[in-house]
Amino acid sequence: MRHIRNYIILLSEQDLSRTSIARKLASLRGFFNYSVRNGLIEPSPMKHIKNPKIKRKIPDTLALDSFEKIIKFLMENDSKENLTKAAILELLYGCALRVSEVCSINYIDIDIQGASLKIVGKGSKERLVPLGRKSIEIINAYLKKVTHKNPEDPLFFTPSGKRIYPRFVQRIMEKLSIGKHDVVKKNPHVLRHSAATHMMDKGADLMSVKELLGHENLSTTQIYTHVSVERLKKSHKKAHPKS
Numbered sequence: 001m002r003h004i005r006n007y008i009i010l011l012s013e014q015d016l017s018r019t020s021i022a023r024k025l026a027s028l029r030g031f032f033n034y035s036v037r038n039g040l041i042e043p044s045p046m047k048h049i050k051n052p053k054i055k056r057k058i059p060d061t062l063a064l065d066s067f068e069k070i071i072k073f074l075m076e077n078d079s080k081e082n083l084t085k086a087a088i089l090e091l092l093y094g095c096a097l098r099v100s101e102v103c104s105i106n107y108i109d110i111d112i113q114g115a116s117l118k119i120v121g122k123g124s125k126e127r128l129v130p131l132g133r134k135s136i137e138i139i140n141a142y143l144k145k146v147t148h149k150n151p152e153d154p155l156f157f158t159p160s161g162k163r164i165y166p167r168f169v170q171r172i173m174e175k176l177s178i179g180k181h182d183v184v185k186k187n188p189h190v191l192r193h194s195a196a197t198h199m200m201d202k203g204a205d206l207m208s209v210k211e212l213l214g215h216e217n218l219s220t221t222q223i224y225t226h227v228s229v230e231r232l233k234k235s236h237k238k239a240h241p242k243s
Contacts, residue, residue, distance in 0.1 A: 011024060018053070084146075092191035
């Protein structure tokens with residue numbers, strides 16, 4: 001164990017990031033676990049060695065007014081293509097969905113009357129998410145432009161009639177140049193982050209946000225409490241006379 005601790009000190013002196021150090025320790029841990037399983041050593045010298053704490057990166061968010069401007073732009077020119085884009089982006093934000101979840105939605109999964117949407121998330125776990133008034137309005141406008149022959153048809157189609165896929169959604173973001181609207185990255189996932197952050201800003205409780213996002217662990221959702229605190233700090237610094 002002393003040699004391993006000296007190795008960690010050496011890594012630290014090389015100005016490696018905590019993530020890089022954790023990755024190297026994971027490789028060592030895997031090697032020694034393999035050795036234990038094959039009866040070469042007992043116990044693993046990594047048993048009591050912990051990874052350095054890694055500060056989680058606060059996700060980028062999109063200002064609500066920027067998102068509304070994008071949706072308004074798409075809805076004003078209500079072509080089938082634009083309504084498809086608007087409906088996809090609205091579900092990413094309005095229901096705080098993952099890109100993969102939006103791509104996997106079938107026509108039968110959406111319940112306009114019940115104002116809900118069935119989602120199959122990570123690990124094939126199903127959950128129901130509510131559809132807000134604005135989301136229903138946009139989805140209805142989209143449904144008037146497309147034809148679904150079977151309940152199991154994809155909700156969203158590419159121009160060639162196939163199910164949409166993550167790169168297709170990515171290109172929507174890129175073509176809309178969302179980078180001009182207070183977003184660092186043109187990543188569709190920023191809309192999910194934004195939805196969760198805005199809900200926390202408005203006082204939503206953590207457990208409700210966790211259920212809506214389909215997180216398995218509460219710790220995953222807690223990152224959005226940090227986002228809200230950081231936003232509060234910035235607002236305080238900008239507006240408070242004593243900041």
